[in-house]
Structures are given as structure tokens and as C-alpha cells.
Amino acid sequence: MQPRTCLFSVYTLTTTLVPLLVAISANALPTEEVPTSEPGYFAKVRTAAPEQIVAKSTITMKMKDGTNKTLQSGSNGFTCMVGGDGTPLCADENALAWMKAVGAKTEPPNKVGFIYMLAGDTGTNNEAAGQRASHQHWVQTGPHVMIVGPMVKDMPGYSRAVDAADPTQPYAMFPGTPYEHLMLPVTEK
Incomplete structure (x- = not known):
């Protein structure tokens, strides 16, 4: 191969692959790692919201x-x-109260809450909150926001299928439970 042809091939490969790899890494879902250093923690939490x-x-x-x-x-x-599962998030006061109820397995407050998860999540069982060990009914969602609170059960038009949740479309997570909430995928425009 001629030196000029070789350089052109390397240049072409580099200019094609680098943007592709950057795009892939920009859309990567979070890992389950919870950083223990403050700089690492800040870096991960900054991916949660605007x-x-x-x-x-x-x-x-x-x-x-x-x-x-x-x-x-x-x-x-x-x-x-x-979160303990490595998912970075930002939640308003009502959503924090809802999250505490989910963790304690108590009745959630009757308030609307909002959560940003713009880095995506690390996945969960879509049938029951907190059952990460089983991959039954598993769903992992890319960048999204969540609307939480008991009133989301009254919002029609969202898939409530446990096994067929399409994480690229809006859907209800934990359908039919007190912790049902809306998952609204977002994309950058």
C-alpha cells in the first residue's frame, strides 16, 4: 500500500469512527458503580438533569x-x-417522599412528583419495585423523566404491559401497584 493511500485510509477510518464512538459513549447507560470520591460523585450526578x-x-x-x-x-x-443501584437522579420534594415510600414499602403520598434521569437507569424488574435480583419482567430505560404519585393511574394512553414495556416509548412502570409511575423517554434535539 502506498504511504499516501495508507494515510488516507487511516484518516478516513479515524474521521468515521471517532464521531461514532463519541455518539455511542454519549448514549451509554449508567453503570452500577456509586463513586466514593466527591469529584467522581459530582461528575456522575451532573449527568442526571440539565x-x-x-x-x-x-x-x-x-x-x-x-x-x-x-x-x-x-x-x-x-x-x-x-442511587444505590448507580442511577444518577434529581427529584423534587414530592418525588423524594414518593421514593421514601417505595423504599419503605408504605403508601406513597397523594402528590405529583417529578424526577430527572437523563443518564438513563441501570434497569429493574417492571413488576415489583426493588426486585433487582430477578431479571423477570426486566426493563432498562435510556434518558427519561418520571412523573410519580397515585394519580398517574388515572392517566390513560400509557402502556401498562408488564412484559412488553417499550423503553423507547412512554409507559407506566410498576403497573397496578401503589408505586405505578410514568416513564417518559427523552431525546436530545
């Missing part, structure tokens, strides 16, 4: 002893964190 939301949010980090450490005090009513 920059202007994260910048004015309270950011908390769960410590090894189970307590939460506030890394940043906020002013916009959102709290951002990396």
Missing part, C-alpha cells in the same frame, strides 16, 4: 454508615444523588 437544574439543586451523597452528606445546598427544590 446543568441549570443540577447547579441549583441540593446534592446528597450516601455515606458508608448509611447517613446522607450534603455536598451542595440548593435553592430550586430539587435534590440530586446517585
Whole structure:
């Protein structure tokens, strides 16, 4: 192969593959890793919501002893964190109360809440909250926002199929349970 042809081939390959790899990595779903260093934690939590939301949010980090450490005090009513499953998220006050109810397996508050998960999630069982060990009814959603609260059960037009949840279309997660909520995939325009 001529040196000039070889250089052209390398150039063509590089200019074709690099943008493709950047696009793929930009759309990668989060890992289950929960960073333990504050810089690593901040970097992951910044992927949860638009920059202007994260910048004015309270950011908390769960410590090894189970307590939460506030890394940043906020002013916009959102709290951002990396969940125990590695999913970065930002939730408003009502959504935080809903998340606590899910974790405690208690009745969720009768309020509408909003959660950003713009990095996507690490997947879960779509039939029952908190059952990650079983991959039965497994669904993993890319970048999305969530509307939570008991009133979402009254919102028609969203798929409520446990086995056929299409994570590229809006759907109800945990259908038929007290923790049913809307998953609304988003794409960058």
C-alpha cells in the first residue's frame, strides 16, 4: 500500500469512527458503580438533569454508615444523588417522599412528583419495585423523566404491559401497584 493511500485510509477510518464512538459513549447507560470520591460523585450526578437544574439543586451523597452528606445546598427544590443501584437522579420534594415510600414499602403520598434521569437507569424488574435480583419482567430505560404519585393511574394512553414495556416509548412502570409511575423517554434535539 502506498504511504499516501495508507494515510488516507487511516484518516478516513479515524474521521468515521471517532464521531461514532463519541455518539455511542454519549448514549451509554449508567453503570452500577456509586463513586466514593466527591469529584467522581459530582461528575456522575451532573449527568442526571440539565446543568441549570443540577447547579441549583441540593446534592446528597450516601455515606458508608448509611447517613446522607450534603455536598451542595440548593435553592430550586430539587435534590440530586446517585442511587444505590448507580442511577444518577434529581427529584423534587414530592418525588423524594414518593421514593421514601417505595423504599419503605408504605403508601406513597397523594402528590405529583417529578424526577430527572437523563443518564438513563441501570434497569429493574417492571413488576415489583426493588426486585433487582430477578431479571423477570426486566426493563432498562435510556434518558427519561418520571412523573410519580397515585394519580398517574388515572392517566390513560400509557402502556401498562408488564412484559412488553417499550423503553423507547412512554409507559407506566410498576403497573397496578401503589408505586405505578410514568416513564417518559427523552431525546436530545
